[in-house]
Amino acid sequence: MLYRPFGNTGVEVSILGFGAMRLKEVERNGQWEVDEDLAIAIIHRAFELGVNYIDTAYGYCHGNSERVVGRALKGWRDRVYVATKVPTYLIESRGDYRRFLEEQLQRLDVDCIDFYHFHALNQERFENVVLKYDLLEEARKARDEGLVRYICFSFHDRPEVMMRLIDIGIFDAVLCQYNLLDRSNEEAMAYAHSRGVGVAVMGPVGGGRLAGPYRLLQQLGGEKYASGPELALRFVFSNPHVSVALSGMNTMEMVEENARIASRHEPLNDEEMARIRTMMREYQKLADLYCTECAYCMPCPNGVDIPTNFRLMNYYRVYGLEDWAREEYRKMPEEKRASACLGCGECEPKCPQKISVRQRLEEVARTLEE
Ligand code: SF4
Ligand code: SF4
Incomplete structure (x- = not known):
């Protein structure tokens, strides 16, 4: 497994992170439950292969992901960083921040959350929730009390908004979307990197769409790539501004394959990048x-x-x-x-x-x- 510095945090993270948003779920009597034994076995395999970053959120897997991640962390906590997100979309008062944080610490069964994100920030939510309820101050307090190590945000808006948020100077890391099909955050990611803000990316394989059978892969060299995710992940890892790419892994095979790719330093070469650019223009309709x-x-x-x-x-x-x-x-x-x-x-x-x-x-x- 390869590791990279995570902004100025002093933490080295594995370039492959475990995204705990797609754990296998089963419906029982109208209630969704995670297949916990399977999920924990898969997460542990990822840890054994060197993954040291796991990302969850309050709402993932019908609200069950954090508890399962908490169970999976037993025996691994000293080697693995945990990231989760305060559900900004549910906040209606200043006190809600602390209330969610305490609930999440309990669900995860940890004393401290390493990377605590404001979930899904955009301009509107930043103004009407974070600023309105003075949540940056709440976050600072939580950090000072040792309940949170780093203050972060996950992001869905225009790149210039991301840069403005970075300029506030309080954030240690950002989680944003980036993949072969969506490079819109590339400049903002470089900016974050230059300001010492760690960059984690979600959707490295395009929401799963690059994992299927597709013409792009064939046109790019067919047999040469063992799989769609390989090309997609290598593309993301080739960007030096990315510290960790989260993959929502829910099978052992996926973990093994992604870990294999994340253990070799094989950035795409110039010819491959040029072919991708040509292909992407052709596939603009995506x-x-x-x-x-x-x-x-x-x-x-x-x-x-x-x-x-x-x-x-x-x-x-x-x-x-x-x-x-x-x-x-x-x-x-x-x-x-x-x-x-x-x-x-x-x-x-x-x-x-x-x-x-x-x-x-x-x-x-x-x-x-x-
Ligand atoms: S507009 Fe959206 S929410 Fe309304 S019926 Fe159609 S899919 Fe459902
Ligand atoms: S990206 Fe797709 S799934 Fe997500 S909110 Fe939009 S339409 Fe729904």
Whole structure:
């Protein structure tokens, strides 16, 4: 495993981090539960292979992720850094920050959270939640009391907003989106790095879409790459401003493969980068429907499964899996299909990618119901 300094924190983090947002879940009597034994075995394998950074959040896995991560940390706490996020979207008063922090310390069963993020900051939330309730002061207090080691934020907005937040000078690290398909934060990441702010990235394999069978990989050299994630991860690791890339791993194979890639220093060479740039121009249409399947737009009051519809559309359009996408669409219960959207618009303000969900769902229904 390779390690890099995490901004000016003095901490060295593994370039591969464990993202605990996609642990395998099972539904029991209408309640979602994490398959804990499996999740813990997978997390432990990652730790054994040198991963020393695990990232969770209050809301991940229907609110169960932090507790499972807490269990997985038993026996590893002195070797692994834990990151979690205060749910800024649930904060309604100044006292809420401390209330969530105490609950999260309890769920994780730790005395201190290493990297405590303000979850999903954008300009609006920074002003109307963080500043409004004086949460930077709350964060400082928590750090002074030793409950939090580093103050961080995860980010979904325009790069210039990220730079403004960095300029405040209180943040030790930022977590933002970055992958082959979305390089919009590249300049802001370089800025963060130059200011000694650690950069963690999420979505290194494009919300899973680069992990499937796809033409890009073949056109880039076919056999040469063992898999889609390999190319995607090597691309992210090639950026020296990235300290740690989080991957939402939920199988042993994924952990083994990602750890193997993160253990070799093999940045993409100039020729590979040039081919990627050409290919990306050709595949610009990917950016048109850039759904990361984060599910922030869910639940839809009418039962539409928004991320699944978009995933099928991407497979149809981008990877050319037209019959397969239509078939999968037909297999979905009618109320989950794009055609069941009633156009209420409730989902759209919740989408960090600012996708025009209603318009896009219409397109999905038109295309996949043909
Ligand atoms: S606009 Fe459609 S998909 Fe969005 S919440 Fe309303 S019914 Fe659901
Ligand atoms: S539509 Fe937006 S909010 Fe919904 S899953 Fe996709 S990216 Fe996330």
